[in-house]
Amino acid sequence: MNTPTKTAFQITPKADRASPAERASLLANPGFGRVFSEHMAVVTYTEGKGWHTPQILPRQPLTLDPAASVLHYAQEIFEGMKAYRAPNGEALLFRPDANARRFRHSAERMAMAQVPEELFLDAVTQLVALDKDWIPAADVGTLYIRPFMIATEAALGVKPAAEFKFLVIACAAGEYFSQDAGPVSVWVEERTVRASRGGTGEAKCGGNYAGSLTAQMEAKANGCHQVLFLDAIERKWIEEMGGMNIVMVFDDGTILTPPLEGTILRGITRDSLLTLARDKGLTVREEPYAIDQLYADAKSGRLKEAFACGTAAVVTPIGTLKSAEGTCVINNGKTGEITTALRKALCDIQYGRAEDTHGWVKQVS
């Protein structure tokens, strides 16, 4: 095993930092993605030179050439992870190595420079250490961390860029969907698709999200909170939501989620929940599941529960599915027992309240 080498970030702390009272008022009801921490990490890549000038700076606007590739050809990838406040006040990260690895795979798919996993982890941990006070109390929420990379080379020729910036910013995140609001309603998108075989569906790139927004608008126009995408070829098989994976629970205690075959994002929450489900003795199947089968199983009662999962909202129960053809109700529109139990098991580990038997949690020192 290599001893991890700490990247020597040049740290420039913000001069006029928020007072504890100002911070407390901002963090009391943070919503999602509005209250940002005070610093950002920036590392530059230049072809021939590699990654250089690692810095942590006061959060500030970027200066970009208007011809920067990211602005024209969307060479951009990102990650989403969280810092949790443990009962003893320490900051915890959940499986940050999995985010670092996925970031490398996304970079590979989008022909971008590879950020070494140690550099990724150093940038995240050093930013969280400096902005630790911005992690909300455990009963309020978390600090959502957004590592991302953009192609900064000024060149309008279509080619992989020779210059990149890797950045990390962070924002406070309250409960993504209000707990009291109960299960969400989901629009089954039959018009547009999110990903196709051989496409970029497995990469966490901004373009995938841009392409999913019309479906999101359609969902909203139909009174739904979220979208469910189907496969691109047959428009039959369930794939995933716009930014979350989907899991079904059956009356025999079986858990089913679509398999990872290149069009579905490899969610770390998905993987963790499947592991916890197996720990609980549940049978986990990663198999294709047709939307018409879901409608039939919901009607017969064989399908007991369904939920969406991802870092931001953790586990979100699904109460209804709507499409142009009609409405389908799951579990009488109520949150299911297994959904609740899995959510609790995962959150207890993430917040340092339960024993971490899988070695998922890393304390930020």
Ligand SMILES: *Cc1c(COP(=O)(O)O)cnc(C)c1O
């Ligand atoms: C990030 C993301 C997910 C969830 O991944 P997690 O690692 O669980 O946060 C699911 N689908 C898409 C499209 C995503 O971008």
